[in-house]
Amino acid sequence: MKIFAGGSNRGLAHEIAQTLKKDMGKSVLDRFSDGEIHFYIDENVRGEDVFVVQSGCYPANAHMMELFLMIDAFKRASAERITAVMPYYAYGRQDWKDRPRVPISARLMADLLEAAGADRILTMDLHSPQIQGFFSVPVDNLTSVPVLTRHILDQGLGELTVVSPDAGGVGRAKHFAKKLGARLAIIDKRRPRPNVAEVFNVIGDVTDAVCILYDDMVDTAGTLVLGAEALVKNGAKRILACCTHPVLSGKAIEKIEASPIECLFATNTIPPNEKSQSCSKIVTLSVAELFGEAIRRINEGSSVSSLFD
Numbered sequence: 001m002k003i004f005a006g007g008s009n010r011g012l013a014h015e016i017a018q019t020l021k022k023d024m025g026k027s028v029l030d031r032f033s034d035g036e037i038h039f040y041i042d043e044n045v046r047g048e049d050v051f052v053v054q055s056g057c058y059p060a061n062a063h064m065m066e067l068f069l070m071i072d073a074f075k076r077a078s079a080e081r082i083t084a085v086m087p088y089y090a091y092g093r094q095d096w097k098d099r100p101r102v103p104i105s106a107r108l109m110a111d112l113l114e115a116a117g118a119d120r121i122l123t124m125d126l127h128s129p130q131i132q133g134f135f136s137v138p139v140d141n142l143t144s145v146p147v148l149t150r151h152i153l154d155q156g157l158g159e160l161t162v163v164s165p166d167a168g169g170v171g172r173a174k175h176f177a178k179k180l181g182a183r184l185a186i187i188d189k190r191r192p193r194p195n196v197a198e199v200f201n202v203i204g205d206v207t208d209a210v211c212i213l214y215d216d217m218v219d220t221a222g223t224l225v226l227g228a229e230a231l232v233k234n235g236a237k238r239i240l241a242c243c244t245h246p247v248l249s250g251k252a253i254e255k256i257e258a259s260p261i262e263c264l265f266a267t268n269t270i271p272p273n274e275k276s277q278s279c280s281k282i283v284t285l286s287v288a289e290l291f292g293e294a295i296r297r298i299n300e301g302s303s304v305s306s307l308f309d
Helices: 010-019 060-076 105-116 129-134 145-154 167-180 222-233 252-257 288-300
Strands: 002-005 027-031 037-041 049-053 081-086 120-124 139-142 160-164 183-193 196-203 210-218 238-246 264-267 282-285
Touching: 002 010, 010 049, 010 288, 027 060, 037 060, 049 060, 049 288, 060 081, 060 105, 081 288, 105 129, 120 288, 129 139, 139 288, 145 167, 145 238, 145 264, 145 282, 160 167, 167 183, 167 210, 183 222, 196 222, 210 222, 222 238, 222 252
Parallel strands: 002 049, 049 081, 081 120, 120 139, 160 183, 160 210, 210 238, 238 264, 264 282
Antiparallel strands: 027 037, 183 196
């Protein structure tokens, strides 16, 4: 196999290569003077099993275009199989028509990846599992739950209550709570417009509880912070949070710092920036070992399904 990195998350790509005891593939990724992406492969990949690591994080459009061009280059260089390793799947939140005259962007992204030449997709915690059905090629949707639960259990926090920040995340939270042996609570949330949330009720008893808010991603942190405030009003003793994808746009970090949340455990599917690294409340956990094991099993043709748990 050969592993190549796009420009979005080179740190994670190098960690994955290290877990597999492989050197990174040789390639050049830069820009022409007008901003167009220039990419070429600097070694022979004919007949190789190629894995291209690229997260769809900010700036998503540029990073996805890089991925399309890289896949096309490997296809034209006669690679045997090309797997797009996307720790964070861009445009995953737009996976259905929530109103008239809008695109289903997650489906369009799937079409573009296949048109570019991807033979397989390896990702983590898709915003909605139904996105797998948008592809006609195999999709492996890993979960960060093993990494997060291992770290939380090591903290010795005692009896826990996992809290879903909205009804849409109940399935994820239920699975997470089962792995932790924790109770489950739900926040009844209304969203009047994009990136604006209003919290109404907490469903479940959180009095004197150690609560862990769990979501697949944290973008503006509005939902997370309002959820934490609602838990405080309902008598929660301590509040922590977990997510797979720390998007953290706008003033998200400032909101987290000023909130009752003691700590946010997040993975490195999206690389931490200087601002998030300087925030004492954000702890970054690596998913490189999980991705490395999935890549090894795909390459060997063995089962990947056990990693989903």
